[in-house]
Amino acid sequence: MINKILVPLLLVSVLNAATYDENYRVTDLSKTIETNFNVFMDGNFERIIRYDMINMNGEDDDNSSAEVIDAASKEVKKFQDEGKGVKVTIIGHTNRPTDDINEKTIDSDTYAKKIQNWFRYSLDTNNSQDRSENYVKEIQDAIVNAGVDRNITYVELRAGRDQGFTEATVEGRDLSNRVMVTLYVHDRPDIDSDRDGVFDRIDKCPNSPRGYVVDEKGCSIDSDGDGVLDYKDKCPKTPKGVEVTSEGCSIDSDKDGVYDYLDVCPQTPLGLKVEKNGCPLKSTLHLNFKISSDKILEESYPEIQRFSKFLKENPIYKAEIIGHTDSIGKAVINMDLSERRANSVKAALIAEGIDASRITALGRGELDPIETNRTKEGRLLNRRTEVQLSY
Known part of the structure; x- marks a missing residue:
């Protein structure tokens, strides 16, 4: 837990000018390397948000530092959700160090001079730098743990370079031990890199393929709702609820050329020619x-x-020839006639080269009329030869 004091900026307005150098020195805490980084001085920003300073003496457990960290992490997420670039600087300050080697101490054992030495705040340069680094690392880790990407955080160790408070009192020196957190929001021009009509700052899919419709977030859409984005969908008008392939096309399980959602006979043998409904x-x-x-x-x-040509082209089919008559005459004679006619058709097909094992003949006489036998036209339609295909 971080127990620090939060001091309003109105008490330390002088600190605003001391949050970075003209040549900002970014410190890599893992490698102890400093590099010049002028973007904070020279860059264009839409907004710069400086949070109240965090005092690092741990004298007041009011969770104010946690409030700064919480506020900063929420602001970062808000601006990133808006598609804006964000940087966070974390500046560590300490009170001004004194050099123990060159400092002249008060060598008296008198009570008064002991008190004076007690008030003298002795802090060498290395110790000041280390403390500044510790302050910065503590706050940086807390911000990262709050969900901010470490890669957008930049730290500087100011040590005792910027005194925002008097050195004449212990309280003043303690207040100089502080961390400043600042949020920089890039002022980026509205550009549309993938030319999908959605500006990069709000484009959640910045590399959308050219020429396809996207939603308000810049992402490709799925017009037919089949789970395949339009730019990948080779069948963009699939009915809703229909199972599709990875290319967005309806499935044809029996590979008869009729999609499953239209196929009344979904298990026809491979190679069998079918009607539009998928049946033989x-x-x-x-x-x-x-x-x-x-x-x-x-x-x-x-x-x-x-018909013999059809059978040759579709050798999987077998044919049953069914003869029918009208109702003129005796039924027994009509039945015999229908059987003889069916057998005549069978014989003609065999003569055309169709194997006899693929053909059967059946007579139905006048039993299955498809029209009335009371009219000449109806009787003509009833005198017919049907073919029932099977496999």
Whole structure:
């Protein structure tokens, strides 16, 4: 816990001029190296916030130093959330050191002179520098522990260079043992590095690909809500709730060319041609026969050739030929006629080179009308040959 005194700046206005040198000397506490760093003198800043000084004598446990650290860490986060660059300086001061080698001490044993020596504040240069470093490191660690990136903190060890208070009293010398914390907010011009229409200072995704729509934070959007950003999405209009690939396209599990969300038959064998709904193809043979005969008219043979070609191109399919009639005549005769016609089609397909094991024939007579048998047009449609495909 850091127990320090917080002194309002109105009591130490002289300290404002002593928070940095013209050539600010940044100290690397891990390597004891100092380098000139003029950005705090020469840089342009939108805001400079100087917090009340932290007295490092530990005489008052009022948590004021914790208040400074809390305030500074919150301000850093606020400005960084706004996309602004921030730097934090931490300056360590001590009272003015005296050189023990050159100092003339009062060599008297009298009570009065002992009191005078007691009031003399003797602090050599090395000790002053070490104490300044300890002060700075303590506050820097506390600020980092509060969530501030150590890389944006800059420290300087001023030791006894800047006396903000009188050296004539113990209280004054003690007040010179202090740490000053200052927050610098960059005054950066509004630029848009990735040209997405969102300025860098508020752009949470500063390297968005060119030409894609982004949100108000500068990040790529996912228009169809499938979890794949538009610039990666090769299928940007996928329906909501549909499972997609890493490229944003709907999945086709059985690889039949029909996406799963449209596929009524999602487990068709590989290589099987299907309808638009993902189910096996259906087909009807439009054939003409002589009246009351099972002989296929010559004009219908192109239809036989078309269907045999389909079977050759899709060897996974088997075909069941189903014959149908209208209701004119006796039912038993119609059943026989439908069976003979189905077998005639089978024979024609075999003649075209289709293996007999892939074809079956079935007669249904007048049992399955698709239109009324009361009209000439209806009876014409009922006299048909259907194909049921299977695999």
